[in-house]
Amino acid sequence: MAEEHEIIIGIDLGTTNSLVAFADERGPTLIESGGDGGILPSVIGFDVEGGGVSVGSAARAHAVERPLTTVYSVKRLMGKGLADLAEEVEHLPYRVTRRPSAEEGRDLAAVDIAGRLFTPPELSALILGELKQRAEAHFGRAIHKAVITVPAYFDDAQRQATRDAGRIAGLEVVRIVNEPTAAALAYGLDRREDATVAVYDLGGGTFDISILRLQQGTFEVLATHGDTHLGGDDFDRKIMDLAAREVAEQFGVTIQAPATRQALRLFAEAVKIGLSSEPRKTLQIDLGGELRYERLLQAAEFERMIDPLVERTLDSCRRALRGAGLGPAAVDHVVMVGGSTRVPHVRRRVGELFGRPPYTALNPEQVVALGAAVQASVLAGARRDVLLLDVTPLSLGIETLGGAMGKLIRNNVRVPCQATETFTTFQDGQTAVRINVLQGERELAADCRSLGVFELRDLPPMPAGMPKIDVTFLIDQNGILNVTAKEQRSGQEASIQVIPAHGLTRDEVRRLEEESVAFARQDLEAHRLIDLRTQVAFDTNKTEQILQKHSASLPPEQKAAVERAMAELRALAAASTDADAIHRRLQAFGRMTIPLAEIAMTATLRETLDEAQ
């Protein structure tokens, strides 16, 4: 008997676009309900006057007219503080600020929408919520679990923020998978040969390179490197900067109006895309009044502009190869992932580095979501023939006396992994110990990223140096840190209070989750009910038309049965608020009317032929 597996969806939560996919025994497919070919622009629009929130194309359509309340590229803000984003914020038309916090040392960025602050996880949760709804519309049932992908080079704070976003959207994130690893999974599934593969993943806002060894269903990451602030957005900015500079030179004006900047951004993006297939494109900007900026941009000039950025990605590739202990020639295939790998100059330079043309046959936008769906099916228990072995992208350590970074776990070590360190007290009667946990490759704590302060509490008061607390730092398969502590003598678990430097505390996430779940339940049911009722009206009207037109070619008892089912379905849809019941009845009705649809089609075909004669 076939086991009924829980539905776990795979989500690619991208800087520019987000996608949701599902895999069954036939393999992964993109969920395309909701339109846009299954590609949801990662844009959130707030209609402050109307009080509505839109996500996707609808939000993007209003980007120019509502620059202050249209949020895009929120992924670049995940797990970040305002101090990290100084350069970023300059380019964004919406307002980024710091979320007020009682604890010192915390710096969590937030977007100010007409006076209300939204943290990046809350904003990402709106995108995830839309994808969740699309999947629910597709399956006709509630979805509670997801695998979400993140850039391999995401640090702990960025991963935690992604998981928090899922929770706020009402999704348990059962696994966080690195994007290049997910892509390799989708790429390597059909190919059973053993190979060493490099996945070059250049998205809208992030870059990753992972070197993997594929053998017999095992996808083993040997090394990874990247830059979580480098992507196609930066190519657009090069064009924007050029235009802004020349506008200033020619007309002595600076482009400041948020609407103009937003328009310029969309235009720069279009020019970049155009230059992938054409040798030149014209940049035009209406500056109001009689002023009009126009100039021809040659592909070669664009390539010179972006070359330093591409060179940075190649430098990452070299580091990853070194981390894997391999030369470029040892790589059998170079797989290109992410929309920005459509830029010919990127393909050319990557091909030069590895000494072979990169593999571009995969759809670079879809492959990550498809891989996530495959991994989701493993977690659902539907398959066991695939094994992902990933590594931690960054070294983990603690701040030692004197401000050095004491490494406990090195980068490129396979996860899950753990390290234990013993701590003690420095003063008599001290009952708490604070540990600053760091990620990064630099020698000084100040140059590394603080994940937050972990405070061991409620230690029994003893003379200095007497307590011995073993603290275990465990990085799980998601690349997320879990810390536990045990007092050696008593063997008792010590309590740990975590204050994340750039993230939400557990309580904060719980509160946001409760708020949104309360909303979402009502929202979702209402939304689903509206969709279902619309569908019922559409299907029954259609059937009615067919019945009228082709009643002659239908046995009377069948006609009566269809009419009865139709009346019942309409009555149920009008009276009931039980979406599941309506969905079941609608599906049964659909199955029942299949012969009818066939009759209608044959008849139409005959008419067409008659007319043609």
Next chain:
Amino acid sequence: MSAPRQTIPSKCLSCSAPLESPIVCTGCHTLYPVPEKADYFALLRLPRRYRIDEQELTRAFLSLTRNIHPDYFGAGSEEMRLLAVRLSAEVNDAYRILKDPVLRAGYLLECAGGASAASDRSVPPRVLGEVMEIREAIEEAGADAGELRRIRDRVAGLRAEVLDEIADAADDLSGAGPEDKIRLRSLINSVKYYDNLLSELPGA
């Protein structure tokens, strides 16, 4: 590090099949907590010696991981999932250490009661002499690529020689006396000196 304890239940408590691995029943995928201070060789079911077949090590690691990886316990209880994460961390560590010749030798030495790298940093005097001599040679070579390549080859040769000595000394430590262990420690320590030299020399 004290001598590893080797307590392996002989039968699976869940399905009664004989247990082939100390941490998992390969029949029903019931997990068992890893014994404290687990022996990495026992964990991967390999003979406890320095000279091991690397392919066999990788095979053992992958087949064990296929039974214990947390991704296969997605539908299990929270407790089982956490156990799978901890076991995988332990097995990953075992594989990382046994795969690397220098770490493997150090592990065997510490299991046999020898000093850790942190507590004994000594290096054979002849190695210190060589390293000093090579540093001078690098300085004299300046930008002479041919000469630097020759130096590099020499360092790589010395490193390989030391690894051979380590292999002879570490393969079977059952009869090793305190002097033997001190000597092995210093041989292992010396590899780092050669590695540092190699990282300073251009070209790979």
